[in-house]
Amino acid sequence: MDEGGEVIEEPRLWRRNGWTARVIDNDEDDGWAVAMTRDGESEPALVGPWTMGRDKKNPKPLDTAAFQTLVRVATEVRRRHEQQARAQLHRDFSFVLPDGRPIRAALDIVPAEEEPYGVLTCCHAHTEEPLFSGRVPVSFRMTAAALTPLIPDR
Secondary structure, three states, X not given: OEOOEOOEEEOXXXXXXXXXXXXXXXXXXXXXXXXXXXXXXXXXXXXXXXXXXXXXXXXXXXXXHHHHHHHHHHHXXXXXXXXXXXXHOEEEEEEEOOOOOEXXXXXXXXXXXXXXXXXXXXXXXXXXXXXXXXXXXXXXOOOXXXXXXXXXXX
């Protein structure tokens, strides 16, 4: 046993360390594919081609080295996907007020199912002094013209 539950090491199915590798028929050609799924998730994090065995008909059996490589690649794919999802929900914007103060604004979208909204924060770019924080509609456009009226005069 490992921290991910039952350990399975079969030619077409490996499960350990919270991951399952399953060799499957490749629907797109005559070969094989391998699907890497994280425990508790319904969709694979990675599906890729798998090598044919020596008989050129059956898949090559999974082994320790292949499984470790697949876990590394699938983990990296998940990490990049999470980074991309975070980036889509966050925006930064810098500008200078007419009085010369440099401002840094950040908008974080809260993807609530009922009513998504944004949390806008503005601060002095050099001193990090908070100047504005509040909830805004997800349609809010971060432009100098839209942000300037929200920031109080000195």
